[in-house]
Amino acid sequence: PIFHIDVHGKMDRKDNLDLDIGMGPMEHCWADRDDAEGQAEVLALKEHLASGMREAFKVLKGKTFQVHQKLMHMTVEEDPYLNAYWGGSTFETISHQSVNLRVPAIQLEIPHTMRKELVTNDALFKRFATALFNSYKYCVTSFRSHDKKPKSCGCANFDKVEAVESARNFVMRKEGRPVSKTLEETELMLRELHHIERTTTE
Numbered sequence: 222p223i224f225h226i227d228v229h230g231k232m233d234r235k236d237n238l239d240l241d242i243g244m245g246p247m248e249h250c251w252a253d254r255d256d257a258e259g260q261a262e263v264l265a266l267k268e269h270l271a272s273g274m275r276e277a278f279k280v281l282k283g284k285t286f287q288v289h290q291k292l293m294h295m296t297v298e299e300d301p302y303l304n305a306y307w308g309g310s311t312f313e314t315i316s317h318q319s320v321n322l323r324v325p326a327i328q329l330e331i332p333h334t335m336r337k338e339l340v341t342n343d344a345l346f347k348r349f350a351t352a353l354f355n356s357y358k359y360c361v362t363s364f365r366s367h368d369k370k371p372k373s374c375g376c377a378n379f380d381k382v383e384a385v386e387s388a389r390n391f392v393m394r395k396e397g398r399p400v401s402k403t404l405e406e407t408e409l410m411l412r413e414l415h416h417i418e419r420t421t422t423e
Contacts, residue, residue, distance in 0.1 A: 223324045224357045225316060225319040225325065225327070226329065226353060227328040227329070228329050228331065229330045229331065230330075230332075230333065230336055231332055233288045233289065233334050234332065235288075236291075237293065237296060238288060238293040238295045238296060240298065240331055240332075241302075242301070243305035243329070244267050244304060245304035245306025246305055246306050246314070246317040246319075246321075247267075247327070248263055248267075250321065250374035251371070253373065256366070256369065258365060262360070262364050262366055266356060269356045269359060270299075270327070270353070273351070273356060274297045274349070275297050276348070277348035278345070280345050281294075286334050288332075295335055303330045305317060305328035306375070321374075323367050323370060325364060
C-alpha cells in the first residue's frame with residue numbers, strides 16, 4: 222500500500238523545537254465515527270509514529286539547542302495546530318487530498334534547527350527514517366479501510382449554508398451591488414471570509 226508523507230519546513234518557534242505530526246485529515250476523513258476499526262487504525266498510526274520519533278530523538282542524549290536565546294530539547298507534538306486539515310470548504314492540503322483518495326497520509330512540520338541537525342547527524346537521520354519506515358511496516362500495511370470511504374467525513378462539518386450566506390451578505394452593499402469591483406473579486410472575498418469564519422470557529 223501507498224503511504225504519503227508530506228514533509229514541510231517551518232520556522233523555529235519561540236517556545237519549542239517540536240516535530241509536528243499532522244494527522245488531521247486522517248482523524249477527520251479516514252473513517253466514520255461508528256467505524257471502530259478505521260478509527261483504531263488512525264489512532265494506532267498516530268501513537269506508533271509519535272513513539273518512534275521520541276525514541277529517535279533519544280540519540281541526542283539530552284542535547285539542547287539554542288533557539289531565540291533559549292536552550293531547548295527536540296520534542297514531538299502529535300496534536301499540532303498545523304495538522305494538515307483546514308476543513309472541507311476551503312483549499313485542501315495535499316495530504317488531505319490523498320486521504321480523500323484513500324491513501325494514508327501525514328504531514329510533518331520540521332523546524333529549521335531540527336532540519337539542520339538531521340542533515341549533519343547521521344545517527345539521528347537514520348533513526349528518524351526508521352521511525353517512519355516502522356510505522357509504515359507495522360501500521361499502514363495492516364490497514365483494512367483503504368476501500369471504506371466514510372459516508373460523511375469531517376469535511377461535511379463545514380458545508381453550512383448559513384456560513385456562506387453570512388459571508389455573502391457581508392460583501393454585498395444594501396442595494397445588492399458587490400463591495401468589490403468585479404464578480405471575480407467578490408467570489409474571492411467570499412471564499413476568504415468563509416475560510417476565516419471556519420478557522421476562527423474551529
